[in-house]
Amino acid sequence: WRIDGARVVATLAKLTGDVGLAEDLAQEALVEALKQWPRDGVPENPGGWLTAVGKRRAIDHWRRRERLDDRYRAIAATL
Structure with a gap:
């Protein structure tokens, strides 16, 4: 982590x-x-592995956020 941590964070921040x-x-x-x-x-x-896992987690985060936004739009439409 000490060796690759900053690079992993920088790559994920760029993404x-x-x-x-x-x-x-x-x-x-x-x-x-x-x-x-x-x-x-x-x-x-190990740095590549950490970056790949971080990227997959980012995609999961975006998908969850998109579904949540869809739910909010549906709730707003019924109100």
């Missing part, structure tokens, strides 16, 4: 356009690594 969200995504990826790596071993490119 999302939000440094705060990028830091949260990077931390979630690190938590996932702490769960998975002791079981499966550390990958050859």
